[in-house]
Amino acid sequence: MLIDNGHSRALLIPESHNLSGFPEGISGRDYLSLLREHARFYGAALIQGRIEDLQKTPEGFAAHSTNTSFAARSVLLATGVTNKRPDIDDDTHAKALGRGHLRYCPVCDGYEVSGQNVAVIGTGDRAVCEAEFLRSYTERVTIISNTADDFDDDLRRRLGRINAAIRLGPITAINLRENGLEVATADESEIYDAVYPALGSSIHSRLAKILGASASDDGCIKVDRHQRTAVKQLYAAGDVVYGLDQISVCNGQAAIAAVTLRNDLGEERPLLWPLSSGARSRGS
Ligand SMILES: Cc1cc2nc3c(=O)[nH]c(=O)nc-3n(C[C@H](O)[C@H](O)[C@H](O)COP(=O)(O)OP(=O)(O)OC[C@H]3O[C@@H](n4cnc5c(N)ncnc54)[C@H](O)[C@@H]3O)c2cc1C
Structure with missing residues (x-):
């Protein structure tokens, strides 16, 4: 079963052009619908909800939402994860994203701003x-x-080496204009x-931390090269998790x-296709 409270970062993608198999591009919303359809088709139960607590039990885990376990x-x-946003109201934020004037993933869509006038908000490395x-x-x-x-x-x-301009904040206003996003500072x-x-x-690693899984300083869940955390199963x-x-x-x-x-489940208890009635197991 998949339990999801529906705030995927992918929902913010107006149209992705770097997903294999979608040469014309696809919106994050449509892509997620296809993933859900795929999961349902093969029998997954899709449940809308938020898991507030996760506990170890003798059989495995108990995951608790506010009204169900x-x-x-x-x-x-x-x-x-959730990207930290600049101070912009939700409506403007959604419209600016939709028009490509506000973006969060240079690796995903940097080429789409080729030759444009671009600003990065932030400081530090x-x-x-x-x-x-x-x-x-x-x-x-x-x-x-x-x-x-x-x-x-x-x-x-x-910044000098790449000839980037520097503006010092604080930012006083961000407004959506016909031709872009206007960023105002005091002067x-x-x-x-x-x-x-x-x-x-x-970084949404709280449930892993409750169970004692390790996390990096910035909060990413640490896994081995098979995606196992420090907690069994x-x-x-x-x-x-840390990565691109x-x-x-x-x-x-x-x-x-x-x-x-x-495979780990199979180690615990062999995963065997059930014998059909009348079939004799080898060795019997
Ligand atoms: C504007 C934008 C554009 C992007 N463009 C691209 C692109 O073009 N190509 C690309 O490859 N990537 C792109 N990305 C990145 C991509 O969206 C993410 O890498 C991807 O969505 C991560 O998938 P995920 O499953 O790890 O997390 P998410 O997609 O964020 O899904 C996590 C889900 O877990 C749920 N959840 C969290 N905690 C709980 C809880 N306690 N109980 C229940 N549910 C919970 C959340 O609600 C959410 O639905 C973009 C991101 C942004 C923001």
């Missing part, structure tokens, strides 16, 4: 790395610190074709986790 021999956590990455697609990259935080000498040197206002917030993410895949946050990577990790999970 589910028993499982194994659990795969694919709980994802993360934001500078994004600016450096985007600079391979356009010569017009500006980095805007969300707070008054300055950039240290090293970061300024790196300046500019419209960008595309704005990439690089403000970090909240608990696996993790997707953005919630891409659907193709999530799918690959999920495939590895599924095979490992099945």
Whole structure:
């Protein structure tokens, strides 16, 4: 069974052009519908709900939502992350995303902003790395610190090397315009074709941590190369583990986790196709 409370990051993808098999592109919403249809077709139960607590039991696990409990021999956590947003109201945020003026994944869609006037919101190594990455697609990259935080000498040197403009925050307003997203600071206002917030993410690893699984300093669940966490029969895949946050990577990790999970279950109790009535087992 799949228990999901429906806030996939993929829902924010207006149209992805880097998913194998979809040369014309596909929206995140349509892609998720296909995945659900696929899972249902092969018998998975899809349950809308949020798991608040996960406990070990003698048989495996008990997962508790506010009003129901589910028993499982194994659990795969694919709980994802949530990108931290700049201060924009929900409606503007959704419209800006839909029009491609607000973006969260340079690796996914950087080529779509080729030659455009692009801003990265953030500071520190993360934001500078994004600016450096985007600079391979356009010569017009500006980095805007969300707070008054300055950039240290090293970061300024790196930004100088790619000829990126620096604007110091705090940001006072972000408004959607016909031709882009307007970002205002105390002394300046500019419209960008595309704005990439690089403000970090909240990583949904709480359920793994409750059970004592290890996590990195930033909160990603640690797994071995078979997607096993430090807790027996608990696996993790997707953005919630450390790696390139891409659907193709999530799918690959999920495939590895599924095979490992099945094989581990077989170690515990052999997985055997039931004997048909009348058939004699070998050796009898
Ligand atoms: C704007 C944008 C554009 C992107 N474009 C692309 C692209 O073009 N190509 C690409 O490959 N990737 C793209 N990505 C990245 C891609 O969306 C993610 O890598 C992918 O969705 C991660 O999948 P996941 O299953 O790990 O997490 P998610 O898709 O985020 O799913 C996690 C699910 O777990 C649920 N959940 C969390 N905690 C609980 C709980 N306690 N109980 C029940 N449910 C829970 C959440 O509600 C959510 O539905 C983009 C991301 C964004 C934001």
